[in-house]
Amino acid sequence: MEVESPEQLQRKQTTYLSFGENFEIQKEVYRGQQYSQIYFARLHWMRALLYSLVPNWKSHLPVCTILGLEEGTECIIVGTLYKHMKLKPCILDEYSKERSVAPLVKPHNFMNQDDYLVLEDESGRVKLGGTVLSPSVYVTGVVVALHGKETSAGVFFVEDVLEAGLPPQIERPLKSREDKYVVLVSGLSIGSSSSNPLQFQLLVDHITGHLGDEEEQGLVAEIVHLVIAGNSVEISRGILSGQNLASKDQSRLSEPFKELDIQLTQIAASLPLDIMPGSSDPANFSLPQQPLNRCLFPGSATFNTFRSCTNPHCFELDNIRFLGTSGQNIDDLTKYSEAKDKLDFLERTLRWRHLAPTAPNTLGCYPFTDRDPFLIDSCPDVYFVGNQEKYGTRLVKGSEGQSVRLISIPRFCETGVAVLLNMRNLECHALTFGTQFSS
Amino acid sequence: MATTSRNIKVFYKQKKNTTTSTEKKSTKNPSHKDAAATFGSDVTQATALASHGGSLDLKDDFDEEEKVLAQFDMNMAYGPCLGISRLARWERAQRMGLNPPEEIESLLKGGKVRLECLFEGRV
Numbered sequence: 001m002e003v004e005s006p007e008q009l010q011r012k013q014t015t016y017l018s019f020g021e022n023f024e025i026q027k028e029v030y031r032g033q034q035y036s037q038i039y040f041a042r043l044h045w046m047r048a049l050l051y052s053l054v055p056n057w058k059s060h061l062p063v064c065t066i067l068g069l070e071e072g073t074e075c076i077i078v079g080t081l082y083k084h085m086k087l088k089p090c091i092l093d094e095y096s097k098e099r100s101v102a103p104l105v106k107p108h109n110f111m112n113q114d115d116y117l118v119l120e121d122e123s124g125r126v127k128l129g130g131t132v133l134s135p136s137v138y139v140t141g142v143v144v145a146l147h148g149k150e151t152s153a154g155v156f157f158v159e160d161v162l163e164a165g166l167p168p169q170i171e172r173p174l175k176s177r178e179d180k181y182v183v184l185v186s187g188l189s190i191g192s193s194s195s196n197p198l199q200f201q202l203l204v205d206h207i208t209g210h211l212g213d214e215e216e217q218g219l220v221a222e223i224v225h226l227v228i229a230g231n232s233v234e235i236s237r238g239i240l241s242g243q244n245l246a247s248k249d250q251s252r253l254s255e256p257f258k259e260l261d262i263q264l265t266q267i268a269a270s271l272p273l274d275i276m277p278g279s280s281d282p283a284n285f286s287l288p289q290q291p292l293n294r295c296l297f298p299g300s301a302t303f304n305t306f307r308s309c310t311n312p313h314c315f316e317l318d319n320i321r322f323l324g325t326s327g328q329n330i331d332d333l334t335k336y337s338e339a340k341d342k343l344d345f346l347e348r349t350l351r352w353r354h355l356a357p358t359a360p361n362t363l364g365c366y367p368f369t370d371r372d373p374f375l376i377d378s379c380p381d382v383y384f385v386g387n388q389e390k391y392g393t394r395l396v397k398g399s400e401g402q403s404v405r406l407i408s409i410p411r412f413c414e415t416g417v418a419v420l421l422n423m424r425n426l427e428c429h430a431l432t433f434g435t436q437f438s439s
Numbered sequence: 440m441a442t443t444s445r446n447i448k449v450f451y452k453q454k455k456n457t458t459t460s461t462e463k464k465s466t467k468n469p470s471h472k473d474a475a476a477t478f479g480s481d482v483t484q485a486t487a488l489a490s491h492g493g494s495l496d497l498k499d500d501f502d503e504e505e506k507v508l509a510q511f512d513m514n515m516a517y518g519p520c521l522g523i524s525r526l527a528r529w530e531r532a533q534r535m536g537l538n539p540p541e542e543i544e545s546l547l548k549g550g551k552v553r554l555e556c557l558f559e560g561r562v
Contacts, residue, residue: 031522033522034522036519037522040519041518122518367522369527370534
């Protein structure tokens, strides 16, 4: 006979606002357009922004188009960067007549010291020279303003760069809040050989308050939201070979979803959760990935606390704005540029005001005609990326008092680490679950 | 960046003396007015094979309205013209604040002109 504890712990509540309409493509109609339209929309929006920032930067210099460049005259030009990379895989290599000894193993990073940058706008393009603009930092698709002059060789010698910088941030009322926590996790990879079901069950039990004593449960009652940032399932490649599946293999296809749904039902019964698709999830390949279909989650989708969201995902909890992706954008930057830390990439995308600058060049993207949905027009308070190797966090300050918490969420199947963020002061720490028994 | 002039004549280059010959209109491929994304190569073959009387010209019909619209298609300030209908491109330019000339909108809604851009079906 169990003794009922006299008081029931209530979980704290928050208000939730979704900003996902920007990333939904149900209303889009494909008319055979190419990617030039999305590049035009991006250049138009960013150029208008940079033109407004140029007077504060260097007001004495004239601004001109690329075709209007005159040799020797110092001026400012604005355009989209294109990085020419020797090692970037090209579909035409497969058809080239000369079968050079191409390496079978593709390198992780396609950078080469011969890479150079080109600036492009509607009127023309010009090769960039000088050492201020480093090809190892920038990627194709970033819109910047450059100060410099054209040399006799026809190359634009860059003296200074202006990036858009952090977008304006809406002031949050600084009333003394109570502690409310958000759990961010990614890379559950249910169905893969490396995932440990006990580890995920531990996470679920902890969040739903089934573990620990009253004090522990009291802390857990302050967790108000869970975000699963992609790669929740992994179907082994062997099944997806294009052959018809035997009936015994069909159950292997659906097993990971059944297991995920059971866990998500336990979570959804307890607190609101958002699930985003990732690169290994059954959603469309190109960004923005559309929400996972509710029929995959027959148990948990019946709860109104269950939300299937797009990737990238933008939402507000109690007026704190969260923005994040499942990792494809940062992984692509890792292939085409370099930085000491993944958080550097995250910070760069924020300063460039674009979530995925390499889309559509090397990252799959829907060919929007009238807008570029990845432009960041309002600075988030929390900016996260999922499916990274390790946990990392940093607080970034902007020139106009913006403050953003950057979070790199590690893959849960490999590390057993989830991230706990305190909404009161935007501090976060790692929540580690282990199932090794020390001998 | 965009020319905000309402005067449509700004778009005009020097006008050549062109003999408007009706037989040229009959060689115009009738499938131009159909659905947008025509990837079929038979369209390009038809226009290439048809004789244009010596002067190969991008515009295959010579009326004034089509010339005006072709200039609108070519204007870089409003973005690329391929893959988007002329009216959608005009509306997008309007939304972006580029002030496209209103005559274009009335021409397109008037209905006697090609709704797709100059190169539609040819590239």
